[in-house]
Amino acid sequence: MALGKDYATQECSIASALEVIGERWTLLVIRDAFYGVRRYNDFLVHLGIPRAVLSARLRALTEQGIMEKRRYQESPPRDEYVLTDRGIALWPTMRALGAWGREQLTQVQLRVFRHADCGTELGSYNECPACGTIVPVSDVEVLPGPGLSRDPADPVSRALLKPKRLLQPVVIDPV
Amino acid sequence: MALGKDYATQECSIASALEVIGERWTLLVIRDAFYGVRRYNDFLVHLGIPRAVLSARLRALTEQGIMEKRRYQESPPRDEYVLTDRGIALWPTMRALGAWGREQLTQVQLRVFRHADCGTELGSYNECPACGTIVPVSDVEVLPGPGLSRDPADPVSRALLKPKRLLQPVVIDPV
DNA sequence: GCTGTTGGTTCAATGACCGAACCGACGATG
DNA sequence: CATCGTCGGTTCGGTCATTGAACCAACAGC
Numbered sequence: 001m002a003l004g005k006d007y008a009t010q011e012c013s014i015a016s017a018l019e020v021i022g023e024r025w026t027l028l029v030i031r032d033a034f035y036g037v038r039r040y041n042d043f044l045v046h047l048g049i050p051r052a053v054l055s056a057r058l059r060a061l062t063e064q065g066i067m068e069k070r071r072y073q074e075s076p077p078r079d080e081y082v083l084t085d086r087g088i089a090l091w092p093t094m095r096a097l098g099a100w101g102r103e104q105l106t107q108v109q110l111r112v113f114r115h116a117d118c119g120t121e122l123g124s125y126n127e128c129p130a131c132g133t134i135v136p137v138s139d140v141e142v143l144p145g146p147g148l149s150r151d152p153a154d155p156v157s158r159a160l161l162k163p164k165r166l167l168q169p170v171v172i173d174p175v
Numbered sequence: 176m177a178l179g180k181d182y183a184t185q186e187c188s189i190a191s192a193l194e195v196i197g198e199r200w201t202l203l204v205i206r207d208a209f210y211g212v213r214r215y216n217d218f219l220v221h222l223g224i225p226r227a228v229l230s231a232r233l234r235a236l237t238e239q240g241i242m243e244k245r246r247y248q249e250s251p252p253r254d255e256y257v258l259t260d261r262g263i264a265l266w267p268t269m270r271a272l273g274a275w276g277r278e279q280l281t282q283v284q285l286r287v288f289r290h291a292d293c294g295t296e297l298g299s300y301n302e303c304p305a306c307g308t309i310v311p312v313s314d315v316e317v318l319p320g321p322g323l324s325r326d327p328a329d330p331v332s333r334a335l336l337k338p339k340r341l342l343q344p345v346v347i348d349p350v
Numbered sequence: 351g352c353t354g355t356t357g358g359t360t361c362a363a364t365g366a367c368c369g370a371a372c373c374g375a376c377g378a379t380g
Numbered sequence: 381c382a383t384c385g386t387c388g389g390t391t392c393g394g395t396c397a398t399t400g401a402a403c404c405a406a407c408a409g410c
Contacts, residue, residue, distance in 0.1 A: 010222075011285055011323060011332075013276030014206050014269060020280065024197065024398080031189050040357050047185075050399050055358065076407040078356070086279045092299070093271040094189060100268055101188030104261045105195065110186055124267070125300045148186060157186075199367080215388050225368050230389060251376040253387070 020064050021090070025049050027097075029057050030083070030090060033067065035142065035160055036170035038080035046156035061087070083167065091137045091166075092126060099124035108147030116141040116165060140166045195239050196265070200224050204232050205262060206269060208242065210317065210335055211345035213255035221331035236262070258342065266312045266341075267301060274299035283322030291316040291340060315341045 010016075021027055028047055037043055043054055058081055061067040066087040072080050095113075102109060113122045116139045120130040128135050143163035144150075152158055159170045185191075196202055203222055212218055218229055233256055236242040241262040247255050270288075277284060288297045291314045295305040303310050318338035319325075327333055334345045 010203070011327075012203075012206070012273075013281050013285055014273045015203060015276075016280045017272050017276030018202060022197075022199065022202070027193060027197070028185070028187075028190060031187070041355085044357090050401095051358070052360085052400090053398065056398095076356070089275055089279055093268065093275055096268040096271045097192050098187075098189045100264055101190075101192030101195075104264055105191045106188050110188055152186070216386085219388095225370095226389070227369095227391080228367065251387075 020066070023057070023060075025053055026057050026061070027094075029054070029061065030066070030087060031094060033081065033083045033087065034091065034094065034137070034166050036164060036166070036168050037156060038082055038169055039078075040081075042156050042170070042172065043081075045154045066090075080169075088137050088167070095124060095126055106147070109145035110147045112143050112145045114141045114143065115139060137166050142166060195241070198232070198235075200228055201232050201236070202269070202272075204229070204236065205241070205258070205265060208256065208258045208262065209266065209269060209312070209341050211339060211341070211343050212331060213257055213344055214253075215256075217331050217345070217347065218256075220329045241265075255344075263312050263342070270299060270301055281322070284320035285322045287318050287320045289316045289318065290314060312341050317341060 021030065025047065029043060029049075032043055032046055037046060040054065040058070043049065043058075044051065047054070049057075058067065058069070062069050062081070064086075065084055067081045068084050069079050069081055072078055098111075113126075114120060115122060115128040115131060115135050118128065118130050120128050122128060122135060122140065126135050126140070127133065141163055142160075142165075144161050148161075150161070152161075155172050156170065159172050162171075164170070196205065200222065203224075204218060207218055207221055212221060215229065215233070218224065218233075219226065222229070224232075233242065233244070237244050237256070239261075240259055242256045243259050244254050244256055247253055273286075288301075289295060290297060290303040290306060290310050293303065293305050295303050297303060297310060297315065301310050301315070302308065316338055317335075317340075319336050323336075325336070327336075330347050331345065334347050337346075339345070
C-alpha cells in the first residue's frame with residue numbers, strides 16, 4: 001500500500017491500519033519481532049525476504065513508530081529493531097489472525113501460547129482460562145506445537161524451537 | 176500474494192492466513208461484506224477499487240470458501256456475494272485490527288458496535304460488558320460514530336449511516 | 351593484506367495494480 | 381422495434397511494486 005491512493009478516503013480505522021501494516025511481508029516482520037527476532041540478518045534468513053524489501057519495511061515501521069531502531073554496540077556499529085508499545089498493541093490482531101488461520105486453514109497447531117505464570121494454554125483472546133485475566137504480552141510463553149517440524153533448515157527457526165517468552169531476544173547458537 | 180513463493184514455507188498459521196486474505200483490497204472487501212454490502216456494483220462504488228481487481232478478489236474469496244456467490248434473481252441473472260462461516264470467523268480479526276487502528280492511528284471513533292439485545296457498546300474482544308458474554312456476529316449492531324462524516328458522496332456510504340446489524344443487506348435508497 | 355560478517359544499496363526483469371474502454375444480457379422507454 | 385440505461389463483468393496499455401542477484405562499506409580477526 002503506502003499509496004494512500006484510495007485507502008485514505010475510506011473513513012475507516014481498518015483501512016488506516018492496512019495503510020500502515022497491510023503491505024506484503026510487513027505482518028510477518030512484526031510476527032518475527034514478537035518471537036524475539038531483532039537483527040536484520042535474522043529477519044532475512046528466517047523470512048526469505050528480498051533485502052531491499054526488508055530494508056524498506058523496517059524503515060517504514062520505524063517511521064510509523066511501530067518499531068524502533070536501537071544501537072546495541074558501537075564498533076562495528078550494529079543496530080537492532082524492536083517493537084514499540086504501538087507495535088506490541090498489535091498482539092491481539094496477530095493472535096486473532098493466527099487463530100483463524102489454524103482453525104479455518106491449516107488445522108494443525110504449530111505453536112502453543114501459554115501463560116508463563118501458571119502454564120495454562122491461552123484462549124484466542126489471550127485470556128488465561130485458569131487465572132481469568134487477559135495476559136500481557138510479556139507474560140506469554142511460546143513453544144512449538146505438535147505440527148511444527150523438529151529440524152528446520154535455518155538457524156533462526158532452530159533457535160525458536162526452544163520455549164521462550166514473547167519479545168525476549170532469540171538466541172542463535174553458533175554452527 | 177497468491178504467489179505461494181515464500182509464505183508457503185513459513186510453517187505459520189499467520190502466514191497461511193495472509194496467503195489467503197493478505198492481498199491489497201481483500202480485507203476491505205470482507206469488511207464491506209460484514210457491513211452488508213453484497214453486490215458487485217456496491218463494492219465498486221464504496222471501495223473505489225478497479226473493476227478487474229474486484230473481480231479477481233471476489234473470485235479468489237469464493238474459491239477459498241470465504242464468500243459464496245449466490246443467484247438472487249433470474250432474468251436478468253444477478254448474483255450476490257455473502258460471507259460463509261469461514262468468512263464470518265474473521266470477525267475477531269477485523270475487530271482487533273480496527274481497534275488498533277483507532278487507538279494507535281486515527282484516534283477518532285468512526286463506528287460504534289453494540290450488543291443488539293441490550294444496546295451496550297462492545298469491548299474490543301466483542302464481549303458485552305453488561306451481559307458478560309461474547310456476542311455472536313449476528314447480534315452486533317453497527318452505527319456511525321462521532322467521527323464519521325454525515326453526508327458522504329456515494330450512496331453506499333449514505334446507506335451505511337443507518338444503524339443496522341452486521342451481515343444484514345444494506346439498503347440503497349434510490350436517488 | 352586478506353577474509354568473513356553485518357547491514358545495507360542499486361539495478362534489470364517480472365509481476366501486480368490502475369483506469370479507461372469495451373461488451374453482453376436484459377428491462378424500460380418511446 | 382430501436383434506443384437507452386443498468387449490472388456485472390473482461391481486455392488492454394501504462395505504471396508501480398517486488399524480486400533476486402550483484403555490489404558496496406565498515407569493521408574484526410588472522
